[in-house]
Structures are given as C-alpha cells and as structure tokens.
Amino acid sequence: MTEGTLIEVEDLHVRFDLFEGVSHVLNGVGITIRNGERIGLVGESGCGKSLLARCILGLLEQKNIRIDGAIRYHGRDLFAMRGSEWRDLRGRRITMIFQDPTAALNPVFTVADQMVEVIQRGGNRKRKREECLDIARGALRRVFIDDPDRVLRSYPFQLSGGMAQRVIITMALANDPELVLADEPGTSLDVTVQEQTLRLMATLTQEAGAAVLLIAHNLGVVREFCERLYVMYGGVIVEEGSVEEIFNEPLHPYTQALFGAVPRLWGGDLPKAIAGMVPDYTQAPEGCRFHPRCPHAKPECQSTPPWVKLGEGRGVRCVLFEGAERSTVHA
Amino acid sequence: MLRRYIIRRSIAALITLFGVSVLIFFLARVMPGDPAMIALGETATLEQIANYRERLGLNEPLLVQYVVYITSVIHGDLGDSLYTHGAVLDDLAHTFPATLELILFSTVLMITIGIPLGVLAGRFRDGFIDNFTRVFSLLGVVTPSFVWALFLMLVFAFYLDVLPAQGRLSEGVEPPAFVTGLYLVDSIVAGDWATFRDASAHIVMPGTALAMASVGQTTRMTRANVGESFDKTYIEFARAYGFKGFRTAAVYALRPALIPVLTIMGLDIAIKFGSAFLVETVFSWPGMARYGVQVILFKDLNAIVGTVTIIGFFFIVINLIVDIVVSFVDPRIRLGALAQ
Numbered sequence: 299m300t301e302g303t304l305i306e307v308e309d310l311h312v313r314f315d316l317f318e319g320v321s322h323v324l325n326g327v328g329i330t331i332r333n334g335e336r337i338g339l340v341g342e343s344g345c346g347k348s349l350l351a352r353c354i355l356g357l358l359e360q361k362n363i364r365i366d367g368a369i370r371y372h373g374r375d376l377f378a379m380r381g382s383e384w385r386d387l388r389g390r391r392i393t394m395i396f397q398d399p400t401a402a403l404n405p406v407f408t409v410a411d412q413m414v415e416v417i418q419r420g421g422n423r424k425r426k427r428e429e430c431l432d433i434a435r436g437a438l439r440r441v442f443i444d445d446p447d448r449v450l451r452s453y454p455f456q457l458s459g460g461m462a463q464r465v466i467i468t469m470a471l472a473n474d475p476e477l478v479l480a481d482e483p484g485t486s487l488d489v490t491v492q493e494q495t496l497r498l499m500a501t502l503t504q505e506a507g508a509a510v511l512l513i514a515h516n517l518g519v520v521r522e523f524c525e526r527l528y529v530m531y532g533g534v535i536v537e538e539g540s541v542e543e544i545f546n547e548p549l550h551p552y553t554q555a556l557f558g559a560v561p562r563l564w565g566g567d568l569p570k571a572i573a574g575m576v577p578d579y580t581q582a583p584e585g586c587r588f589h590p591r592c593p594h595a596k597p598e599c600q601s602t603p604p605w606v607k608l609g610e611g612r613g614v615r616c617v618l619f620e621g622a623e624r625s626t627v628h629a
Numbered sequence: 630m631l632r633r634y635i636i637r638r639s640i641a642a643l644i645t646l647f648g649v650s651v652l653i654f655f656l657a658r659v660m661p662g663d664p665a666m667i668a669l670g671e672t673a674t675l676e677q678i679a680n681y682r683e684r685l686g687l688n689e690p691l692l693v694q695y696v697v698y699i700t701s702v703i704h705g706d707l708g709d710s711l712y713t714h715g716a717v718l719d720d721l722a723h724t725f726p727a728t729l730e731l732i733l734f735s736t737v738l739m740i741t742i743g744i745p746l747g748v749l750a751g752r753f754r755d756g757f758i759d760n761f762t763r764v765f766s767l768l769g770v771v772t773p774s775f776v777w778a779l780f781l782m783l784v785f786a787f788y789l790d791v792l793p794a795q796g797r798l799s800e801g802v803e804p805p806a807f808v809t810g811l812y813l814v815d816s817i818v819a820g821d822w823a824t825f826r827d828a829s830a831h832i833v834m835p836g837t838a839l840a841m842a843s844v845g846q847t848t849r850m851t852r853a854n855v856g857e858s859f860d861k862t863y864i865e866f867a868r869a870y871g872f873k874g875f876r877t878a879a880v881y882a883l884r885p886a887l888i889p890v891l892t893i894m895g896l897d898i899a900i901k902f903g904s905a906f907l908v909e910t911v912f913s914w915p916g917m918a919r920y921g922v923q924v925i926l927f928k929d930l931n932a933i934v935g936t937v938t939i940i941g942f943f944f945i946v947i948n949l950i951v952d953i954v955v956s957f958v959d960p961r962i963r964l965g966a967l968a969q
Contacts (some may be wrong), residue, residue, distance in 0.1 A: 355869055389870030396869075401862035406885045406959055416870050453960040469870070 303373070304476055304509055305331040305354060310367035312349060312533075314360070314579075321579040323349055324533045325587070326367070331477065336503070336510045338524035338541070340517060340556070344576045346533040347513045351479040354511075355394060356384045389419055393470040394479040395499070398486040399462035403454035409465055410434065410450035413472070420473030437468045441498055459484075460491040467499050477509045485516075496523065517560055521545055526611060529553045532577045532587035539612045549614045552588045586616070594618060631963070635953060642945045649941040650934065654695055657933045664928045668711040685930075698934075708931030712924050717935040720920060725939060726810025727797060728909070728916035732901045733811070734832050735840035739894065743844045747851020747890075748883055754856055762848050769845025775907035778838035782911065785834060793831050795913040802827050835912040839904055843897040850893050854886035861885075888959045895951030899944045 312324040324346050331337055339347050352358055354369055356376065369376045371391075376384055396402040403412060410431060417430040425433075431450065438446035441464040454462060463484050470478050483499060484492035500523050503510050514520050520527060520541070527544045529537040529552065537550040548554045555572045574591035577583055583590050589599035598617045606619040665681040666673070673681075682688055686697060701708060707717040746766075750759040786794035793799060797812055805815035805824050813832065816825035858864065859882055867881050906918035917936060924932035956963040 357865060357868055385871045385873075387871070388868070389872075394866075394869040396862060396866060398862060402866040404863040404867070404881055404885065405961065406888075407881075408960075415872060419871060453964070455961055456964070 302332045303330060304333050304335075304371070305329075306368075306370040306373075307350070307354070308368045308370070310350070310353060310369065311365070312346075312353065312358070313364040313366075315362040315364070316580065319580040322533070322582060323579045324353070325582070327530075327533065327535055329528050329535060329538075331509050331511060333476065334507045334509050335526065336500075336512065336524045338520035338527045339511060339513045339530060340515060340520055340527065341530035342556075342572075342576055343515065345530045347530055348481050349533075350530075351394065351481050351511065351513060354477075354479065355388055355392060389416055390473045391475055392477045392479065393473070393475045394481065395466055395470050395483045397482045397484075399466045399484070400454055400457070400459055400486075402466055403462060405454055407453070408450065409452050409454065409457070413450070413465070413469055416469045417472050433472065434468070437472055438465070440502065441468055458491075459487045460495060463487060463491070463495040464498065467495065467502065471502055471506055471508065474506060475508050477511065478503055480510055480512045482513055482515070517557065529556065532582060533579065534587055534615065536588065536616070537614045543612055549608075549619065550588075550616050551592045551594050551618070555591075555593075631956075634956065634963070638949055638952060642949050646938070646942055646945055650938045651695075653937040653941075654698065654934050655691060657928075657930050658691060658694070660928065662928045664711060664930055667928050698931075707935040710924065710929050710932040712927040712929040712932060717931045720932065721917065721935055721939055722810070724915060724917035724920045727914060728902070728905055728918055729943075730797075730811040730813065730832065731835055731839060731905055731908070731914060731916060732898065734813070734836035735843065735901060736898055738836065738840035739843040739847050739897065742840075743847025744851050744883075744887075744890070746844075747848045748855050748879065750848065750852040751855030751859065751882075751886075754859075759852070762852065766845035766848040766852075769841040770849070772841065773907070774838050774842060774904040775911055777841045778835065778908045778911040781834045781838055792834055794834075797828060797831050797915060798824070799827050799831075835908050835914055838911075839901055839908050842904070843894070843901065846897055847890065847894055850890045851883075851886065854889055855882050858882040858886040884958060888955055888962075891951055891955050891958065895947050898947050902940055902943070 307327055307329045310324050310327040311322070314321040314323065327346070327350060329337070329339075329350075339350070341347055349358075353365065354376075358365065365377070371387065403409070413434040414427055414430040417433050418425050418427075420433075434450060435446040438449055443449050443461070443464060449457065449461065449465065457465065467483075478499075480499065484495050487495070496519055499510075510523075512520060512524055524541050527537075527539060527541050528535050529544070529550065531550075531552045537544065537548070537553050539549075544553065545557075548557050552572075555570070558570045559572055572591060577587055577590075585598075585600040586592070586603045589595040592599065596617060603615050603617045604620055605613055605615050607613045608619070663678070663682070665678050665685060665687065669677055669681055686694055689697070698708065705718070707721070709715065710717050710720055713720055746758075746762050750756075750762045753759055782794050785792040798804060802824060805812060805819045805821055808815045808818050812828040813825060816822070816828055861882075864882055872881065902918060905916060906922055908914065909916045909919045917939070920932075921936040921940070924936060
C-alpha cells in the first residue's frame, strides 16, 4: 500500500446464486482511491457500478451472495473486520449519496429526526439532540438553505427534490467523512437542479477534503468534476486514466463506443448506440466480456485479456494493447 | 390543529351514529313478526294482543313512534325490554362491559403477539420464524373462532382441567366493586388479587379463541408491510449510515409499515363483535353479543335498537381512534387533513 491510499479494492468478485445459475457480476474489479481524490466510475446501467459502491460500504447481506477478493481501508481488510467496526465507518468515515433523494429519506420522520440520527454518530462521544440540531442548522446554511428551521421541521414529502438532495448532501458530509460514494446523485431530479446540487457537492467535498467516488453515466458531469476515471463494463474495469487522458484518447473499444454514444449539440452525426446488450451475468461471455459487441474482436478475445499498464494510473484491459507500451486504435 | 381534526371527526361520527340508529329503528319495525304476539305467547287472545300493541304504541304511524322514541332517548331512557322486562339501559350496562372486556383482552393479544411476530418474520424473511408464523397465522385466520373455543375448552378445561370453562367468575366469587365494569381492571383497582386471578383464568380461553383470527391477520399484514418496507431505499440509507439493526427494524421500517396494519386492526376489532357471539355462547359468557341475538329472536324492539346502536357507537369509536393513531404515525395524513 502506498502512502495516502484510502481504499484499495483488489480482485473483487461478486457472485449471486440464482435459480437460473450463478450470476457472476463483479469479475475481478480493482480500483484505488487516494485521500481527497475525486474519482469517476462510468459505464452502462447494470455494469456493476452501484454494486461496487455497496460492497465498499458492506451493504450486501443477501443470503445467496458470495464475495471474494479484498477491500482495504487504510490498508485494513474490511472483510476481516468485525461487523460493528465496519458499521462504525458507515455514516462517519464513508458515506453515500443516493440516486433519488426523496426515496432515501424516511417518509414518516422529520428531517430533524433523521439528521440528528446521523449527526449523533459523529464525534468521539454521543452528542445531545440540541447540539446535533445546531450542527444541522449550520450545515444546512452551507448548502444555501436560508431557513434551516423550516426544513428541519418538514417531512420529506414537503421538500422539493432539490431541497431533499441538499439535505442528503448535508447528511453525507456532516461527520467529516473521508470518502463519499455518490451513486448517480440526482439522476431523478430535473437537469438544472441536478446541475446545481452537483456543483454544491463538488464545492463542499473539496472544501472538506473528502475523497469522492462519483458513479455516473453523464460523462459531462464526470469531466467537470473528477480527476481520475475508471470505465467499467460487465463487472470489469476496462480502462483507467486521468480525465484528460481518457477524454482525449480513449483506448478501450468500449470507452470509445461509450463516448460515441454521447449526443452533441453541434456538428457530427447522431450519437451511435452501442450494438448489442449488457451481458447476462449467468452466462457471461468467456474472456473479454465486451468482445461480442466489439468492432475489433479477434479470436484471442475468447481468453481473459491482460491488464496493460501504460504508466502511473493509466491502464487498459484489452488484447489490442498487449505488449504495446503505447499505441492508438484507429477505429 | 390536531384538536380541530379530532373535533371534526367526532362530529362526523355523531352524525353517522344518528344515521345508524334511525336505520335500525325502522328496520326493526319492518321485520316480519309481531312483538306483542311473541311477548304474550301463544295463549294470548286477540284482544290482549291488540291492547298490548296499543300500550307499546305500535299502532301509531312510524314517524310518530320515532319521535316518541327519540324524545325518551334524549332524556336518557332507551325504553323497556319485552324480553327481560327491565330497562334496556340497565341490560346493556350489565352485558356490555363483559363483551368489552373480552374484546379488549383479545385486542391486547392481537397487538402484543401479532406485531412483534410480524416484524420478526418481515425482518428475517424465509427464515425459521417466517415459516413458522406463516403456518401459525394461516391456521389462525382460516379456523373459525368457535372451533378454537371448542378446541381450547376440550384441551384445557376437559382433558387438562386447568382452566374454568364457564362464565366470568367462579361460583361464590363476588364481582369487584364497579368502576369500569371490566373485572380485570376493577379487581386491580380494588387490590383484590384473588378475584383478579379468578377473572384472568376465566377470560384466557374465550379471549384467546376470539383473538386467534386477528392475531393471524395482524401478523400477516405486519410481515408483508415490514418486508416491503425493508426493500425501500430509506432502509438501505439507514444501513448505509450505520443505524443499529434493531433500531432500523423496530422504528425505521415498522413505523411506515404500521399504517395499513392499523387500519386493518381497526376493522378486525369490529369484526370481533360478530365472532364474540359464538364464543360467548360456548363459554356461557354473560355478554352483549348473546343478549343481542336473544332480543332479535324475541323481536324486542327497544332492546334491538339499543344493542345495535351501542355496537355502532363502539365501531365508530374504534375507527375514530384508529384514524387518530394513524394520523399520529403518518404525517402525510395528518398534514394533508389539516391542509383542507
């Protein structure tokens, strides 16, 4: 482990035992998050992005699940930790922002009740309710809520989506976490509100010095907000690099296809959809999971492609780059 | 604000109750059979019957009869019973507490057994407890209360001989001083533990027989709603923020899940009046359900109207309580109702 590494996911496999067979979703995922780093995780719906985030938090407790590999937090294996120790990290050192803020709040409790519940767990001792409410008021003002008392008195259904999202952001940052997992934050909100709250989240996490894992399929958001990027396909990380590197020179055929599918306002043709579908994880393709949809597919793709490291924090999982230190695919 | 809601609901309840009493007043009078003839028996002459009808005011037009009746009701007189020859109000004052005690007892069982079982089953879906409660609650729901009554009586009174099979108290035991009319409560108030033990022993079997269906129903409803609640994002959120497991289940998941359960429980309590008749018959429980059926067969007009109105009143009160409790649990209903 190198200095400043916060989370290290290594060769993570997640399998579900289903009636139809074993659904092997995450297939050897590895990512590294350093302190204060803003990382993007992109890929189609169903590629396992959210599953990865839930693994890091330890939220998967279905009986039919099998998890192998390692997730290290400051070098300590989370799977080896006692349950209560891992739980202590949740909501304090690692927090999560959900896709739909209104659904994430319990409908029959006031915002105050729910914020107190979270804030109480911060600090070294259990805080009193009044103290928590003071902290909550201050935190709500920082997300530009002018009348925090009104919001605290409200029930979730009395808040607009944008308001609820700000409450969630406040809760996520209330205990000075080291890592915020943002699972497509605000996708359910309308675009302008989403934009506002994302900016807010960006500013506040930066101020707090928290690392962020931003799960998104909006590439514009990722480009604006993140420093480094992981591209995921079919439960596998297919490419890693800085945002400039990947946006300027996407290497993996899937990354190229993903960027080709982005609609643009000016010039060019209509966005190109990627042919085919995300694989069925009970019968995932052998070897590279993208090869059935890949325009460059070769017979070698039937066996697992190697991870080609192209420099510090830059790599791609594709046979096209095997041996080659650096080359470009001309599609 | 909440007080206004309760007052408004209470006024609506009174209007409903008035409607019920009007309806039952006229329905009782259009039922076939002549009350005077039934009351005087087969040996009565036509003249005697005619005189009796005249005395009861049954020859007046219905509207006049109603005005006479409602005037005396306003003065606190529900009329006399042809069946017991006493005042209907006195009859009800004797029989209603017995039935109420039975129903409250089984309601307590319904809440204290049904809800925790349902929460456990919903929390550990498809686990041992869930499978057990599935069978248990289904058995409770499908078996009529009088079958439970007979079964319990056979086992505990006949074979094991550990519980008394009849009445509210053993012979020779004096009822406690009247406070609420509920023997369990009154004996505690009086500090009379011997009577309390005796009354408890008497109510266990009929109370349980009456409770079985509603315990099953409540367990199933709670299990379904808590289970569903556990799939909601706010539960995942609670776990993502490290809320303790028990707290998550007992507070965070249960409270939103409780809303439909409460409504069903309200209906279940009302249904108990119907089932209570059979249970009271099996255990010779001196309650109102038995009285009600006897007066209907006797076409005892005043007693019928009195009994049905009391049951209606109770039904409405239960619903009112449920609505108020629901509005406490669910802010959407409370604030929505206030916004009107």
